[in-house]
Amino acid sequence: MFSVVLMIFPINKRGAVMGIFGLVLTAGPALGPSIAGLIISVSSWHYIFWIMIVLNLLLLIFGAPKMENVSDLSRPKIDILSLIFSTIGFGGIVFALATLAESSITELIVWLPLLVGIVTLILFITRQFKMDIPMIDLRVFKHPMFTLGTVLMICNLFMILSVAILIPLYLKSVLGYAALVAGLVMLPGNALNIVMSPIVGSSFDKVGPKIYTRIGYILITISAILFVLVISATTPVWQIIVLLMVFFLGISMTIMPAQTKAMNQLPPKMYADGSAAMNTLTQVAGALGTAIAITMFTIGQNKYIEENGANVPVDFLAYGVHYAFIVVLIVSILSLIGSFFIKNSRHQH
Numbered sequence: 001m002f003s004v005v006l007m008i009f010p011i012n013k014r015g016a017v018m019g020i021f022g023l024v025l026t027a028g029p030a031l032g033p034s035i036a037g038l039i040i041s042v043s044s045w046h047y048i049f050w051i052m053i054v055l056n057l058l059l060l061i062f063g064a065p066k067m068e069n070v071s072d073l074s075r076p077k078i079d080i081l082s083l084i085f086s087t088i089g090f091g092g093i094v095f096a097l098a099t100l101a102e103s104s105i106t107e108l109i110v111w112l113p114l115l116v117g118i119v120t121l122i123l124f125i126t127r128q129f130k131m132d133i134p135m136i137d138l139r140v141f142k143h144p145m146f147t148l149g150t151v152l153m154i155c156n157l158f159m160i161l162s163v164a165i166l167i168p169l170y171l172k173s174v175l176g177y178a179a180l181v182a183g184l185v186m187l188p189g190n191a192l193n194i195v196m197s198p199i200v201g202s203s204f205d206k207v208g209p210k211i212y213t214r215i216g217y218i219l220i221t222i223s224a225i226l227f228v229l230v231i232s233a234t235t236p237v238w239q240i241i242v243l244l245m246v247f248f249l250g251i252s253m254t255i256m257p258a259q260t261k262a263m264n265q266l267p268p269k270m271y272a273d274g275s276a277a278m279n280t281l282t283q284v285a286g287a288l289g290t291a292i293a294i295t296m297f298t299i300g301q302n303k304y305i306e307e308n309g310a311n312v313p314v315d316f317l318a319y320g321v322h323y324a325f326i327v328v329l330i331v332s333i334l335s336l337i338g339s340f341f342i343k344n345s346r347h348q349h
Contacts, residue, residue, distance in 0.1 A: 019201010037183025092117025149262025189244030216253030
């Protein structure tokens with residue numbers, strides 16, 4: 001999708017188009033908790049997946065015939081060994097981090113997949129640099145602004161998925177709200193994100209990424225600090241709604257500028273590789289965000305129970321969410337620091 005945008009739109013119009021794409025990309029994760037809450041409240045959770053099957057079939061029937069190739073087809077061969085290395089590498093690391101929630105890092109089920117994942121990922125990277133036609137041309141990371149933009153995108157997806165799993169968990173298990181209400185609490189922040197995405201996109205070409213990313217990450221960091229401070233077993237729900245709105249306002253100011261800035265740095269022949277590299281890493285970041293959030297949530301609970309006992313479940317559940325948000329705060333601070341290295345200079349291709 002991003003490769004097509006870069007090929008058919010000139011550099012001075014990409015911001016507006018990426019803003020529309022930002023709206024589409026964020027609408028799914030944004031509306032997901034609310035719609036899922038509604039479905040679970042009136043029916044079985046199985047219908048979440050039945051509805052997705054129907055929607056995907058409709059997309060295939062009506063969308064696929066309208067797709068056109070806008071680039072020259074090179075028909076490269078898929079390198080099976082690279083595919084195996086990347087699957088085992090990323091899969092092993094994500095599995096190990098997810099397993100940390102229930103097991104110690106000294107246990108075989110954690111350290112072995114982690115070790116295998118790291119080794120095979122190194123093998124994958126080494127192989128890409130040695131191949132004449134790599135599966136993903138990792139030379140895209142020789143462009144500093146692309147690398148920085150990709151890192152910021154990784155941080156964004158990590159934080160979005162962490163918040164998307166922690167807040168509904170907190171609303172249901174600690175504050176005692178039904179699935180539908182928990183989804184509706186998420187809605188104002190997500191709606192603000194949807195509204196802001198095209199606004200940021202349309203003004204991106206005039207303002208540039210530097211101002212937007214800095215303001216955005218300041219807002220995200222403020223919301224993360226306040227989440228760490230206010231989350232408890234008795235937090236008023238309006239505070240959660242307001243903090244979610246601040247968080248997603250910051251996300252809307254960072255996700256599209258970081259992505260567009262990164263892709264704009266590449267020469268046209270590297271668009272597909274840049275898009276593939278960024279999408280791969282952001283998908284992994286989303287998986288890691290979920291895995292690490294639940295791991296830290298569990299560690300926080302266990303720490304509270306060791307010190308205070310398990311007599312009041314809402315207290316240790318709340319502390320678990322509070323503890324997990326410390327990681328979100330750390331990532332937001334690192335992202336804010338990174339935003340100060342963003343430059344507004346553009347390269348015409």
